[in-house]
Amino acid sequence: MKLDNILISRTDSIGDVLLTLPLCVWLKTHFPEAKLTFLGRNYTQSIIESFTVIDSFIALEQLSNQPTLEKVNLLKGFDCIIHVFPNKEIASLAKQAKIPIRIGTSHRLFHLLTCNKRVNFTRKNSELHEAQLNFELLKPLGLKEIPSFSSIQDVGVNFKVNATTLPTEIASLDFKNVVVLHPKSQGSAIEWPIEKYIELALELVKIGKIVCFTGTESEGVLYRNQLPKHSNIIDTSGKLTLHQLQFLISKSNALVACSTGPYHIAGLCGIKAIGLFSARKPIHPGRWKALGKNAVALVFDENCKSCKSKNSCDCIQSISVEKVMQQLN
Numbered sequence: 001m002k003l004d005n006i007l008i009s010r011t012d013s014i015g016d017v018l019l020t021l022p023l024c025v026w027l028k029t030h031f032p033e034a035k036l037t038f039l040g041r042n043y044t045q046s047i048i049e050s051f052t053v054i055d056s057f058i059a060l061e062q063l064s065n066q067p068t069l070e071k072v073n074l075l076k077g078f079d080c081i082i083h084v085f086p087n088k089e090i091a092s093l094a095k096q097a098k099i100p101i102r103i104g105t106s107h108r109l110f111h112l113l114t115c116n117k118r119v120n121f122t123r124k125n126s127e128l129h130e131a132q133l134n135f136e137l138l139k140p141l142g143l144k145e146i147p148s149f150s151s152i153q154d155v156g157v158n159f160k161v162n163a164t165t166l167p168t169e170i171a172s173l174d175f176k177n178v179v180v181l182h183p184k185s186q187g188s189a190i191e192w193p194i195e196k197y198i199e200l201a202l203e204l205v206k207i208g209k210i211v212c213f214t215g216t217e218s219e220g221v222l223y224r225n226q227l228p229k230h231s232n233i234i235d236t237s238g239k240l241t242l243h244q245l246q247f248l249i250s251k252s253n254a255l256v257a258c259s260t261g262p263y264h265i266a267g268l269c270g271i272k273a274i275g276l277f278s279a280r281k282p283i284h285p286g287r288w289k290a291l292g293k294n295a296v297a298l299v300f301d302e303n304c305k306s307c308k309s310k311n312s313c314d315c316i317q318s319i320s321v322e323k324v325m326q327q328l329n
Contacts, residue, residue: 001142003031003079007099009039010084011060013188014242014261017044018268019131019291020084021051021159022152026138028053037078039063039090046243047265052158063090072096082137083115091115103137123282130287156292159268161250167239170212175251178210179328180266182257184219189259189283190316192276194223199321200256204328205232212236212252214245214262254328258316259288267292274298274327278316280307296327 006027010020017040027036035055038048042059049057063071075081075097083091083104091114094102104111106118117140123133128146135146165171183197201211210232213223220237227235240248249255249265254272257263266273267290275297277285284307285297298319306313 003034005035005078006031007037007039007078007081008084009081009087009090011039011041011087012085014044014047015264016085017047018264020134021155022131023134023138024051024053025155025158030142043242046246050159050161050246052160075099084134084137086111103140129289131291153291153293156268156270161246161269164243164247166244166248170234170236170248173210176253178212178252179204180212180214180249180252180255182214182255182260182262183223184215185258185260190278191258192319193317194226196321198226198228200324201233202228203321203325205230212248214240256324259283264290266290267295270294272328274324276316276319278307278313279304280310280313298323298327
């Protein structure tokens, strides 16, 4: 099979996009002459531009703002589209553009009419990691076996964050001594209490670390006034672009967060990435742990009865600051 232009469509969040990287590496390895284009949301563009195996990017917002004919024309010329994240409009446009190979899950009714290669697998009850599950969609292209989780851990070598200018208050920091704390998740995960992040920050500055709290402006409003006044505790919430956040993380010593995008960025950057998780499926670390040899996933109790029963559970709040400090040290 010869493919010259491949389109990967994943129009959801940062963490999900990052976990698509191993699939992209496989494509570039098996189709080295092919141009890989990523279709994603505009705010993930700087993430995609850090993937050395991706050749170009199309923003969903750019596509959505075009007349239908222009949308179709934008997708013409691709040999294959892989719908990693199902999107009804994109699936329809890909068919109208007559992309020869259109791959998607068979678990979406609209794919019955729009995809000619439908793969039967389920994510919700699978024991596989999210990054492994994406490989199911490569079976029509010749994949024989889903790779092990350990075999895709080194994908960070393909993740290169370009240098950028940082705000004055952090530009001259000794980054090797910086620990990034990212307390919020925009509702995408169960969160560790802000009180524990503050307790952790105070423990870190006692041993000479510099702590940078990160987050969006709306997230910073939720915790900013609670942060201790200390020269080595710095609030950057609302002050960093995604590119600047990536650069800060890539230069830092470690990061602590729940199951959210910055945790996955840290994993691929190769720094100590500590993720705080619920043990409940399907949000457990077996499905969502960050890639990277220095990524760690902590739960309070992997045998939590409530989590095992898939009930709502706040046991993540019981993960101790001491347990996190042990990992950081």
